[in-house]
Amino acid sequence: MSFSIRKQGDVVVVDVEGQLIVGNRQELKQKVLDELEKGERKFLIDFSQTGYIDSSGLGVLVSLSKKIREQGGELRLANLNDDLKTLFELTKLDTLFQIADTRERALESF
Amino acid sequence: MSFSIRKQGDVVVVDVEGQLIVGNRQELKQKVLDELEKGERKFLIDFSQTGYIDSSGLGVLVSLSKKIREQGGELRLANLNDDLKTLFELTKLDTLFQIADTRERALESF
Amino acid sequence: MEHVRLAVELDIPSDVRYIEDIVAMVTRQCAQLSYAPRQLALNVPVALTEALSNAILYGNRERPDRHVHVRAEVDRERLVVEVSDEGTGFDLETSEIDPTSPENLLREDGRGLFLMRRLMDSVERFDDRGNVIRMTLRRS
Amino acid sequence: MEHVRLAVELDIPSDVRYIEDIVAMVTRQCAQLSYAPRQLALNVPVALTEALSNAILYGNRERPDRHVHVRAEVDRERLVVEVSDEGTGFDLETSEIDPTSPENLLREDGRGLFLMRRLMDSVERFDDRGNVIRMTLRRS
Ligand SMILES: Nc1ncnc2c1ncn2[C@@H]1O[C@H](COP(=O)(O)OP(=O)(O)O)[C@@H](O)[C@H]1O
Ligand SMILES: Nc1ncnc2c1ncn2[C@@H]1O[C@H](COP(=O)(O)OP(=O)(O)O)[C@@H](O)[C@H]1O
Secondary structure, X not given: XXXXXXXXXXXXXXXXXXXXXXXXXXXXXXHHHHHHHOOOOEEXXXXXXXXXXXXXXXXXXXXXHHHHHHOOXXXXXXXXXXXXXXXXXXXXXXXXXXXEOOHHHHHHOO | OEEEEEEEOOEEEEEEEEEEOOOOHHHHHHHHHHHHHOOOOXXXXXXXXXXXXXXXXXXXXXXXXXXXXXXOOEEEEEOOOHHHHHHHHXXXXXXXXXXXXXXXXXXXXX | OOEEEEEEEEEEEOOHHHHHHHHHHHHHHHHHOOOOHHHHHXXXXXXXXXXXXXXXXXXXXXXXXXXXXXXXXXXXXXXXXXXXXXXXXXXXXXXXXXXXXXXXXXXXXXXXXXXXXHHOOXXXXXXXXXXXXXXXXXXX | OOOOEEXXXXXXXXXXXXXXXXXXXXXXXXXXXXXXXXXXXXXXXXHHHHHHHHHHXXXXXXXXXOEEEEEEEEEOOEEEEEEEEOOOOOOHHHHOOOOOOOOOOOOOOOOHHHHHHHHOOEEEEEOOOOEEEEEEEEOO
């Protein structure tokens, strides 16, 4: 698993490559919090390269979403495959997050 | 597994693709005997695409070698990888067959 | 190949970094028996990750002298996975919350047992040798 | 992943066309535990093919009502494969000839048990449930 993080316009775009699970979720959390600290406010996490996500990966997303909102920022998600969509639906987290089909749509929507 | 058979000069060249084992050795035997029947006398079996060979595959090679020799013909083998070479050495069949490193050398040697 | 049964059995130290490799091994066994793509990408890896991380974090409290034992048996009918830790066990019924209720939706934890139950056909607990969680999934 | 054990267990009809798939499955398990390339390409597939074809052809005489049972257990130390047929068994010692002797070199048969012994670290026979051949190979 690895994360890549880049700036597109004023949006911080994070690609999650591989699994987002208990063993590595802290790394994602720290990276995003560092950017928030630096003053960034718009965040997009792209899951096109992601394998599976476990409950603690979901927990980190919930936590980041809260922290970003507290600072007046926004977190959006993009490119969930059907299995990941089902995971968000099962846990009703699809109601909590703004989820776009493609990265382009997510970027436009900010 | 599949066999491909073609003529190169006056030599019948057979490629064995996949395993040469109890389940398919009859097919190889029949193909070569058909050519012998038609009057062909020079045969080269190329193992560059071959996986493993079991005792009944070896048995078919011994049987073909005898039948071809009875008709005044010759059977040569080429492109045994290290594992197949070891198999021929273990069974001392390396002493029975003419084995060339490459298809070219085998063809030249007829 | 109607009657193939594949099994993986192993002991791992109480460290979450082992989870991904175990999940890959068990998923590969299911793939060999043509489990549905969704089961290979969602049900099996997520439920197994939850069971393993609970065993490591709660059961064994990440103590280096404790191990987690995993046994997975797969055939064309079903996958049965058992995850055993050296903890004192817990109550499966009362430990599960509903993470989809409005008051829980914003919680960061509490989705593990819920997902195991949703993604597997059955989740049971035993005390045979330490605390054992057995999950069963019918092939689809 | 020191203590991984993988297993394959299956029943097949008495038909040699099943051999390749079983060999592929067992070899794959050994590959997952990093057995030497030569063991994966030579020792395991050839010895297992011999054991299976003998079970099908001699033990079960290709009778469609008879099955061959295979159980392979692999860990980082060794592979143990058991092949059971429904025949009455045979004498392992007296059935093996030396196919490399001048009088046998031109024979078409008689290399099966010889290869099993040369390619495996041990070959044993039991009568537990039908005729059982157990072969063991240490990982290298
Ligand atoms: N193997 C285990 N040993 C002891 N307690 C466990 C075990 N698995 C789960 N639990 C208990 O069940 C609770 C709920 O677990 P879970 O639904 O996975 O949510 P979370 O792990 O996010 O708390 C845990 O907080 C823990 O108290
Ligand atoms: N599973 C078995 N059941 C009964 N007889 C067997 C079995 N395996 C081997 N044999 C006997 O051992 C002999 C030698 O076997 P093998 O060395 O494999 O050579 P081949 O199969 O070419 O005859 C066989 O001819 C058969 O009589």
